[in-house]
Amino acid sequence: MSVRAKKHLGQHFLKDELIAQQIADSLTETGYKNVLEIGPGMGVLTKYLLKKPLITHVIEIDTESVEYLQAHYLNLANRIISEDFLKIDLTEFFGEEQVAIIGNFPYNISTQIVFKTLENRHQIPEFSGMFQKEVAQRIAEKEGSKVYGILSVLTQAFYDVEYLFTVPPTVFNPPPKVDSGVIRLIRKENYTLPVNEKLFFRVVKTAFQQRRKTLRNSLKTMNLSDNLREDSIFGKRPEQLSVQEFISLTSKIEKDAV
Template sequence: MKKNKGKYSPQHTPANDGEVRAKKHLGQHFLTDESVAEKIADSLTWEGYENVLEIGPGMGVLTKYLLKKGVNLHVIEIDRDSVAYLDENYPTLEGKVHQEDFLKYDLRKIFPEGPYAIIGNFPYNISTQIVFKTLENREEIPEFAGMFQKEVAQRIAAPHGNKTYGILSVLTQAFYEVTYLLTVPPAVFNPPPKVESGVIRLTRKEDYSLPCDEALFFRVVKTAFQQRRKTLRNSLKIFQLPDNLREDAIFGQRPEQLSTEQFIELTLKIEPYAIST
């Protein structure tokens, strides 16, 4: 796993000016530190695409740095107050501010052709769902960067053998190279969250196709980690595998001990005996 860890001390700009109030039910914490916003904007490589989608721009502290990149930037924001603020303060985004729920919206309506990157200071309450939707649309998304709760960012980037390594780690790393970029303190947000944040970048692998049945791979990974303290021999009983296969050494390990490549190997072993659903 690539690691490029850093930690930033706050360089505060004036906080939320009152025009948009952070809404708890939307998981909003407005970033107020210009240096962190610039670092997030700089975290993308900007190679191989011209389209970029920012999720949850709020009042645009990150947006203004993205606009400087000269790319085709669209933003998606569910909060109507934030949308009104963006429409008023960012006239260059006319026609490119989408008041929609990212998780439910068909992204092909924004970018019908050509690849696009995703970036944002993600609401913590939907951040893992954002990653899973990115994986579903990986053919169109060569790069992804954003801010998560630190614990979630570390989980996505965790290597096998790490206690935080799990379903999200394996499925993300099957298709993307993950780089943990920096840790961000609560003081750079308004209101400040109770936890630290972490910024990561996902870069799609050159060959991101799986040599095994994809649906079965997802099923094997999720089933294995549902009983992560058990060996695979016990946690994968639902597949009703023959005894001679279950004697293979790989079944004597626990799920966190297997790399993504080993989970692919495991799926290939199971594939002749299982029906993918």
């Protein structure tokens, strides 16, 4: 019995054992004992996770995959969560315990997985996984680059991001049309911001919605005082600002509103 890859779920099953092992080995295994694999499919990555001194859990929305895993991975027992990762409450399954996230992520929901991780960062110290290469690069990119954007800034505000390696389409069934990239996020020691986080998210998103314009123009909708808009930072375009500068910009906007 094997599982048929379903297009509507964005499934591309990894068939290369060496790459599966490399992804499993990208976990540092420090500061947590639980790991949650998203979208295990037929368990090519799962079997390497099960060899580690971690408690492996998997979450899978595809009922055919769930049946396959139940039949072939008896040592997973009751740690197969047959739900949608984007909709679950982690505390329901892990209480307050820390849990690392790993997976060969379906391309169509990969950025939502990152946003869900950021929302739950107090519980997710580490995150390792495979994305479409372009998305992986965007998450890891630094300021000054054309692909640096919302995802880069918001992720790097809370995690140290490392692009690990590129994976060709040939190692998947069915092969995707593009290369994939594996990245690792390790939560920063201080993962809360010294500014209002909601405002920080809003500033970053608003700035990049018109990324070719200077901040003076792209942040017009935020009704900033003329005095603040004279600050030299407003002459820059969003891609020129480091994460630290976005934090400092948010702080200035916060004080301006008082």
